[in-house]
Amino acid sequence: MTKVGFISLGCPKNLVDSEVMMGILTREGYELTPRADEAEILVVNTCSFIESAQKESVDAILEMAEHKKFGAARKLIVAGCLVERFREQILEQVPEVDAVVGTGEVERILEAVHGDLRVLPAAPPAFLYHDLTPRVITTPRHAAYIKIAEGCDHPCTFCIIPQLRGAFRSRRFESVVREAENLTARGAREITLIGQDTTSYGEDLGLRDGLAQLLERLAQVENLLWVRFLYAYPNRVTQKLLDTLAAHPRLAKYMDMPLQHASRNVLARMKRGSHGDAFLKLLERIRATIPGVSLRTSFIAGFPGETEADFNELCDFVRAANLDWMGVFEYSDVDNANSYGLDEKVDPETITDRRNRLMAIQKKISREKLHSWKGRSASALVEGPSKDNPLVWEARLEGMAPDIDGKLYLTDIELPTGETAETGDVARVEITKAGTYDLIGRVVEILPRGTGYGVAEVATVPRVPPAEKLTRISTGAPLRVLG
Secondary structure, eight states: OOEEEEEEOSSHHHHHHHHHHHHHHHHTTOEEOSOTTTOSEEEEEEOOSSHHHHHHHHHHHHHHHHHHHHSSOOEEEEEEHHHHHHHHHHHHHOTTOOEEEOGGGGGGHHHHHHTOOSOOOOOOOOOOOOTTSOEEEOSOTTEEEEEOEEOOOOOOTTOOHHHHHOSOEEOOHHHHHHHHHHHHHTTOSEEEEEOTTGGGTTGGGTOTTHHHHHHHHHTTSTTOOEEEEOOOOGGGOOHHHHHHHHHOTTBOSEEEOOOBOOOHHHHHHTTOOOOHHHHHHHHHHHHHHSTTOEEEEEEEESOTTOOHHHHHHHHHHHHHHOOSEEEEEEOOOOTTSGGGGOSSOOOHHHHHHHHHHHHHHHHHHHHHHHHTTTTOEEEEEEEEEOSSOTTSEEEEETTOOTTTSOOEEEEEOBOTTSOBOOTTOEEEEEEEEEOSSOEEEEEEEEOOOOSOOOOOOSEEOOOOOGGGSOTTTOOSSEEEEEO
């Protein structure tokens, strides 16, 4: 049986694409391996959103190319966003690459493996998977992503996603629901909905408040603990959406809403519009509608034209917004983004300094917020042994999204009765300590399990040492084939 190894770089949206390609190959009898040195076919699914991601992708391609010279690999395939930008250059400059698969050609991975796919005529990406598309789930059994839409129609000047992934297009409502039901039947306790702009879901299908309708339907899926969504666009957050989140216990009281900046001047140059005061009013409305909601955002530091006054305005906004989680990207030029041609570029040293200053403000906010948890108890989803320290376990509260927010570390998972918490359990946890970004606690009660456990394992992919470089797909979870 031919062995295939995957490296999946970038965001969860890219991970779902990798899972679909893996599903197509396993359906045809290929065997997945986490070891690059034993893979006969290597697939690198690339990211090209910012300069650092592009460099990481190129480095991964070159490293995997070495396995064609000295390892078992017979074929190297490059997929994803980098292909949409540099299709011909990849094939010309890295002769070890045998085939390329763009974001709109994911379903053609089998052609690439067979050697029949090198360069296709340029066309807007149009692929959109559905509930019958084969997919190998690589996240832990208790949590999974569902991509509900692809592409984007927003004109943000710093972003090239519309070029890489095409126009915005939503999956069919019932297809998403069926996939959620399938995942839950196989043991998922948490579903995270993703898309470049989830809050636009259904607009192209003629649905009004499509995301709210979808969430309301998913809130009826039995045995789910949480449903959350990522990447909300601020001007698409409706009162209907907020009311829906507030009304259903299964909908995580959590919102990820990238704001990018607070200065009217910078937001105008980004072609996003709005301003900090409007954002503060929106945050106030969100908190008033959804008591206890956790809020996450991201900003760009050093966007062209960002003055010290603009940056100070952003700092004041961060202090006033008092957000639970925040990320800051350093602006970097991308040659085919509209911001590339803007004047008044900020020098790299200033950009790094501004990012550090902004994160220092948030660090203080985060510490204060997390310390308010000390002595309290809450329900948590148990993730399993920590990847950093196997002597402690990891869990997440409702206000912690997978992979991007802080963690709850468990120092004791055994009850006085001898019962021990297991991966995927929902437990009542007493918070004993708080750090800057993480919490520490102990299990005081293991809540009754729902059904959907005990699914047969198709294959096991262990976590491999970083040196082997297939760790992004190697989660230590059983692989489940859907479709």
